[in-house]
Amino acid sequence: MATALASQDGAVQRRGMAKAITLLESTRDDHRAQADALLTEILPRTGQSLRLGISGVPGVGKSTFIEALGLFLIQHGHRVAVLAVDPSSSVSGGSILGDKTRMEQLSMHSQAYIRPSPSSGNLGGVAEKTREAMLVCEAAGYDVVIVETVGVGQSETAVAGMTDMYVLLQLPNAGDDLQAIKKGVMELADLVVINKADLDAHAATRALADISANLRLHAHHGAGDPHDQATYWQAQVMQLSALKGDGLDRFWAAVTRFKTLQTGNGHWADKRRHQASAWMWERIQAGLKQQFANHPAVREALAPTTEQVLQGSLPASTAARRLLSLFAHFSGDKNA
Amino acid sequence: MATALASQDGAVQRRGMAKAITLLESTRDDHRAQADALLTEILPRTGQSLRLGISGVPGVGKSTFIEALGLFLIQHGHRVAVLAVDPSSSVSGGSILGDKTRMEQLSMHSQAYIRPSPSSGNLGGVAEKTREAMLVCEAAGYDVVIVETVGVGQSETAVAGMTDMYVLLQLPNAGDDLQAIKKGVMELADLVVINKADLDAHAATRALADISANLRLHAHHGAGDPHDQATYWQAQVMQLSALKGDGLDRFWAAVTRFKTLQTGNGHWADKRRHQASAWMWERIQAGLKQQFANHPAVREALAPTTEQVLQGSLPASTAARRLLSLFAHFSGDKNA
Numbered sequence: 006m007a008t009a010l011a012s013q014d015g016a017v018q019r020r021g022m023a024k025a026i027t028l029l030e031s032t033r034d035d036h037r038a039q040a041d042a043l044l045t046e047i048l049p050r051t052g053q054s055l056r057l058g059i060s061g062v063p064g065v066g067k068s069t070f071i072e073a074l075g076l077f078l079i080q081h082g083h084r085v086a087v088l089a090v091d092p093s094s095s096v097s098g099g100s101i102l103g104d105k106t107r108m109e110q111l112s113m114h115s116q117a118y119i120r121p122s123p124s125s126g127n128l129g130g131v132a133e134k135t136r137e138a139m140l141v142c143e144a145a146g147y148d149v150v151i152v153e154t155v156g157v158g159q160s161e162t163a164v165a166g167m168t169d170m171y172v173l174l175q176l177p178n179a180g181d182d183l184q185a186i187k188k189g190v191m192e193l194a195d196l197v198v199i200n201k202a203d204l205d206a207h208a209a210t211r212a213l214a215d216i217s218a219n220l221r222l223h224a225h226h227g228a229g230d231p232h233d234q235a236t237y238w239q240a241q242v243m244q245l246s247a248l249k250g251d252g253l254d255r256f257w258a259a260v261t262r263f264k265t266l267q268t269g270n271g272h273w274a275d276k277r278r279h280q281a282s283a284w285m286w287e288r289i290q291a292g293l294k295q296q297f298a299n300h301p302a303v304r305e306a307l308a309p310t311t312e313q314v315l316q317g318s319l320p321a322s323t324a325a326r327r328l329l330s331l332f333a334h335f336s337g338d339k340n341a
Numbered sequence: 342m343a344t345a346l347a348s349q350d351g352a353v354q355r356r357g358m359a360k361a362i363t364l365l366e367s368t369r370d371d372h373r374a375q376a377d378a379l380l381t382e383i384l385p386r387t388g389q390s391l392r393l394g395i396s397g398v399p400g401v402g403k404s405t406f407i408e409a410l411g412l413f414l415i416q417h418g419h420r421v422a423v424l425a426v427d428p429s430s431s432v433s434g435g436s437i438l439g440d441k442t443r444m445e446q447l448s449m450h451s452q453a454y455i456r457p458s459p460s461s462g463n464l465g466g467v468a469e470k471t472r473e474a475m476l477v478c479e480a481a482g483y484d485v486v487i488v489e490t491v492g493v494g495q496s497e498t499a500v501a502g503m504t505d506m507y508v509l510l511q512l513p514n515a516g517d518d519l520q521a522i523k524k525g526v527m528e529l530a531d532l533v534v535i536n537k538a539d540l541d542a543h544a545a546t547r548a549l550a551d552i553s554a555n556l557r558l559h560a561h562h563g564a565g566d567p568h569d570q571a572t573y574w575q576a577q578v579m580q581l582s583a584l585k586g587d588g589l590d591r592f593w594a595a596v597t598r599f600k601t602l603q604t605g606n607g608h609w610a611d612k613r614r615h616q617a618s619a620w621m622w623e624r625i626q627a628g629l630k631q632q633f634a635n636h637p638a639v640r641e642a643l644a645p646t647t648e649q650v651l652q653g654s655l656p657a658s659t660a661a662r663r664l665l666s667l668f669a670h671f672s673g674d675k676n677a
Contacts, residue, residue, distance in 0.1 A: 037662070044656040052653060133658055140656065189525065281650050281657045288661030293629040296669055314617050317388060320380040320476065321617045322469055325624030326373070333632055 007046045010145045015115050022118060022145050029137045030123050044137060047144035052277070054086075054143045055264060058164040060154045060190070061174030066200045070174060070247035071151055072108040077253045079116045083149050086142035087111070090154045090164050091122035092131050118147060129291050132163040136284065139167065156190065165193040166280055169273065170263055172196045175216065177209035177244075191219055195240055196259055202244035203251070209244050216242040229270035238266045302331040343382045346481045351451050358454060358481050365473045366459050380473060383480035388613070390422075390479045391600060394500040396490045396526070397510030402536045406510060406583035407487055408444040413589045415452045419485050422478035423447070426490045426500050427458035428467050454483060465627050468499040472620065475503065492526065501529040502616055505609065506599055508532045511552065513545035513580075527555055531576055532595055538580035539587070545580050552578040565606035572606045574599055638667040 006028070009021025029040045061067050075085040087108070111117045123134035139150050152168055154160040165171040173194040191197070197216050202209040220240040229237035243259065245252035267273040297303055310328060313319035342364070345357025365376045397403050411421040423444070447453045459470035475486050488504055490496040501507040509530040527533070533552050538545040556576040565572035579595065581588035603609040633639055646664060649655035 041656075041659045041662065044659055048654065048656055137656070137658060277653075278651050281653070282647065284657035285647070285650050285661045288658050289633065289664060290626065290630070292661060292665040293633055293668075294626070296665070297625065297629055311618065311621070314621050315614050317617070318384065320377075320384055320473070321620035322473060322624050323377045323380055325621045325628060326377065328625060329628040329632070332629075 006043055007144070010047060010141065011050070018145055019118070022141055025141045026120060026134075026138045029141070030134050040137070044140060047140060051140040051143040054139075054148050054150045055170070055260070056139065056168040057149065057151045057260065058154070058168035058171040059151055059174065060156050060161050060164060060171075061200070062156060062176075065174045065176050066247055067153055067155075067174060068107040070198070070200055070245075071153060072111045073247045073250050074253055074256070075108070075111040075117055075151070076114070077250070077257065078149055079114060081257075084116045084118075084147045085111070086118040086120070086139075086145075086147040086150045088120050088135050088138050088142070088150065088152050089122035090128075090131055090135050090152060090160050091124075091157065092128040092160055093155075093157045118142060118145070128158060128160060128163055129287065132160075132167065133284075133288065136167050161190045161193060166283065169267075169276065170195045170260060172198060174198050174200050175212065176200065177202055177205050177212050191216070194220070195238065195263060196256075197240070197242040198256065199242065199244045200247055203246040203249060213242055213244060229266065229272070236266065236270045238263055238272075297328075297332055300332050303328055306331055342379055343480070346383060346477065347386070354481055355454070358477055361477045362456060362470075362474045365477070366470050376473070380476060383476060387476040387479040390475075390484050390486045391506070391596070392475065392504040393485065393487045393596065394490070394504035394507040395487055395510065396492050396497050396500060396507075397536070398492060398512075401510045401512050402583055403489055403491075403510060404443040406534070406536055406581075407489060408447045409583045409586050410589055410592070411444070411447040411453055411487070412450070413586070413593065414485055415450060417593075420452045420454075420483045421447070422454040422456070422475075422481075422483040422486045424456050424471050424474050424478070424486065424488050425458035426464075426467055426471050426488060426496050427460075427493065428464040428496055429491075429493045454478060454481070464495060464499055465623065468496075468503065469620075469624065472503050497526045497529060502619065505603075505612065506531045506596060508534060510534050510536050511548065512536065513538055513541050513548050527552070530556070531574065531599060532592075533576070533578040534592065535578065535580045536583055539582040539585060549578055549580060565602065565608070572602065574602045574608075633664075633668055636668050639664055642667055 006021055006025050009017055010025060012018040012021060025043060028036055028043065031037070031040070059067060059071060071087055075087065078085050108119060112119045120138060123131050123138075135152060139152065142150050152164050154164045161171075161173075171193050173190060173196075175197055177199050197220065199209050199212050199216070220242060231237050231239070241259070243252065243255060245256060247253070264273065267276075298307070306328060310319065310324050314321050314324045342357055342361050345353055346361065348354040348357060361379060364372055364379065367373070367376070395403060395407060407423055411423065414421050444455060448455045456474060459467050459474075471488060475488065478486050488500050490500045497507075497509075507529050509526060509532075511533055513535050533556065535545050535548050535552070556578060565574070567573050567575070577595070579588065579591060581592060583589070600609065603612075634643070642664060646655065646660050650657050650660045
């Protein structure tokens with residue numbers, strides 16, 4: 006399968022990618038072992054892409070923006086993969102990228118690969134599958150990987166935590182801006198794009214000023230001397246019209262400048278290492294909680310113990326110690 | 342020991358409290374078992390106090406404010422306990438409440454009880470001990486428990502998570518306000534107090550407007566209809582001078598109104614239940630991580646595995662699964 010990913014034959018490679026990602030998304034134990042073997046095998050060929058996170062509320066024009074950007078990048082010699090993190094897709098049964106007609110031209114292009122969001126139930130699971138799919142795309146030689154999210158329950162944080170640069174799309178009206186500020190999403194942004202700026206030039210100008218002030222207040226990203234523009238990236242905001250294709254060159258120039266600065270001041274590699282370590286611990290914590298909840302003794306005691314805590318008849322810390330000792334006892338570790 | 346807490350003799354009760362809290366702070370296993378027994382015994386006599394979190398940067402006048410407020414409340418028939426969460430105390434060896442001369446009058450008063458921050462190494466540990474000390478104070482009949490923090494590494498979040506109402510003290514100058522907004526602390530506040538307002542009336546007025554605008558944007562606390570002031574608490578800001586004792590009556594009126602509203606709309610009890618459940622899970626997660634890190638097989642593999650992840654030769658999710666399976670294997674649970 007790893008060989009198919011490196012194939013020069015586009016159709017073979019595409020089938021290899023689909024097969025690999027399906028394997029990664031499988032929950033069967035034997036598949037999981039194969040998936041781990043595959044990931045380890047391809048790892049040396051990963052990490053070379055620019056990982057771009059893009060989010061924004063429904064209606065902001067994410068699809069239009071990503072399609073226009075993707076075609077622009079392909080024109081300039083890049084190969085573009087588009088993935089998604091949508092924790093709601095498991096509930097709705099749909100997916101923000103399920104409908105490929107959303108990006109009709111891009112999805113048909115030989116130098117683009119579009120994959121809908123996995124639907125594995127919770128954000129942690131969805132994010133894990135997307136991270137792994139990203140590695141597959143990189144092994145297949147895609148040098149720009151775009152991860153899209155619609156912003157359901159912390160998915161912005163998950164996407165910002167798996168990409169090199171996080172871009173927030175905004176509409177040119179204040180209500181929408183306030184929403185992002187309220188939710189703390191603005192603070193994650195390396196770059197804010199006011200899309201559909203042509204619809205209301207006056208509102209867009211005001212939004213530009215508001216967001217710019219907010220970014221100066223909140224967003225501090227990485228290394229370098231904040232007073233030295235040659236080494237330090239200050240989060241910024243720009244206007245654009247994806248529908249008209251107006252501003253894509255300026256957008257990509259900003260992304261390139263971001264990469265140059267952050268590579269130069271060391272933040273690019275630091276962030277990748279930090280993300281890898283955080284990812285490992287996030288999965289460990291999730292796994293421990295699962296082992297805990299699945300333990301027979303804990304499973305039996307958890308509901309009545311929680312009820313006692315909620316009713317105020319058992320101190321929370323005592324309840325925690327009691328459940329932990331059941332777990333440690335059952336697992337044969339009496340010292341824990 | 343539980344009997345001493347209920348004693349009518351002030352000196353006996355005070356010794357009982359000190360002994361109980363020292364027991365709770367002990368790390369010895371047999372002490373821990375006694376502590377759990379004590380907590381469970383006193384639990385029915387806890388929960389009746391108003392739990393007030395207070396934070397602010399050094400120099401904002403926390404000690405002066407708490408002393409003035411404490412004496413004001415005692416005058417009005419209350420009994421006041423003051424605890425602290427200072428995760429840096431274990432490093433510095435000191436404690437923000439170690440020096441009792443900071444609150445000279447209050448600390449000598451028979452109706453006040455002041456206890457410095459425990460120094461148990463990390464925020465989770467410090468917060469746990471303070472939560473438990475709070476229960477001891479309640480069992481001893483203190484009806485206002487103030488938990489102070491200086492705002493080191495998320496300690497504000499910990500204190501907001503263990504109190505009914507969270508108050509942020511601010512200086513009357515914008516630089517300081519921006520600091521709290523930047524750190525996201527402002528969003529936790531149910532009430533912001535601009536202390537030392539008499540020092541610079543002009544700056545205090547400007548700060549009032551700035552903070553008020555920020556609170557309308559960010560702070561949304563609890564239940565009720567946001568458009569109905571009779572049921573909904575909108576986070577607010579007020580000026581005060583603790584040194585002159587000016588504004589303490591207005592402060593306490595706001596606290597009382599907060600309690601009435603939140604009790605009426607159900608948020609008070611909901612928040613307590615949510616805090617108890619969150620506390621239990623926080624301790625479970627910490628305990629699991631500790632059991633994990635102490636497991637012989639995991640301990641042996643953790644450092645080299647982490648190194649491989651950081652160097653990019655092992656996928657993070659594969660590393661997590663590998664370590665988790667060592668843990669599950671050693672604990673005899675092969676299905677986990």
